[in-house]
Amino acid sequence: MLLEKTLFQVDVLTLDVRLGVEETGRIEALLSGDRPSGDRLRDAVATVALEARDAWARIEFQRDVSLDQFLDGVRDNLRKATRAGVIEPRAFRGISDDLPRWYAFLEERGIHAGDRMYYRIRGDSLHTVYLAADGETLLDQVDVGPERRLSVLGGYFAPGSDFREKLVSSLLSGA
Numbered sequence: 001m002l003l004e005k006t007l008f009q010v011d012v013l014t015l016d017v018r019l020g021v022e023e024t025g026r027i028e029a030l031l032s033g034d035r036p037s038g039d040r041l042r043d044a045v046a047t048v049a050l051e052a053r054d055a056w057a058r059i060e061f062q063r064d065v066s067l068d069q070f071l072d073g074v075r076d077n078l079r080k081a082t083r084a085g086v087i088e089p090r091a092f093r094g095i096s097d098d099l100p101r102w103y104a105f106l107e108e109r110g111i112h113a114g115d116r117m118y119y120r121i122r123g124d125s126l127h128t129v130y131l132a133a134d135g136e137t138l139l140d141q142v143d144v145g146p147e148r149r150l151s152v153l154g155g156y157f158a159p160g161s162d163f164r165e166k167l168v169s170s171l172l173s174g175a
Contacts, residue, residue: 011062017156017167020054027171042168049157049171050086050150057119057152065111071099077161081154091147105130105138121149 019027026048030041049055075096082092114133119126126148130139156163 012065013062014060015156015163015167016058017049017171018056019049019052019171023048023052023054031172042165042172045168045171046157046159046164049167050153052121052153053123053149055119055121055153057156059117061111061113061115063113067100067103067106067110070106070111071103073162074099074155077155077158077163078151080160081151081158084154084158084160086154086158087147087150091151095147095151102128102139102141103130119152121152124149126152 027045030044030048078087078092078096081087082089087095112133116131116133118129118131120129121127124144124146126143128139128141128143129137132138155161156167158164
């Protein structure tokens with residue numbers, strides 16, 4: 001999906017999400033036989049994605065973004081996930097407080113068009129890699145805990161997230 005933000009619909013980033021075999025099977029089962037329709041189907045698909053224990057995501061930035069803009073966007077989607085009950089308020093505060101430390105390498109540099117981030121979720125482990133446009137690895141870290149997995153997936157699939165509608169639509173069209 002392509003995320004367009006601001007009044008002028010400026011292309012900010014592209015996001016690809018892939019779910020594991022089990023999750024894909026659950027979505028395929030939702031699409032076969034006596035299936036829910038409309039919003040109920042979309043909510044069911046989003047729930048499968050939110051509960052994923054095997055997922056991969058790739059973000060590619062389409063334009064330069066400041067660290068503050070990036071963190072504001074992440075926090076906004078985390079707030080939505082918290083309001084939806086996907087992550088606990090305490091986890092939101094902890095993750096929100098840790099974000100500037102995790103991404104401190106972007107303080108002066110900022111985010112450049114062509115930079116990429118990868119998330120790999122296995123169980124409750126979250127592996128995050130940030131690559132500069134030239135391929136240099138700027139971040140490679142692993143965090144463990146359900147709140148880490150849920151913070152990423154909740155940021156993408158919680159009700160009201162900037163990503164949910166387009167991601168669910170793409171999952172439905174690709175299944």
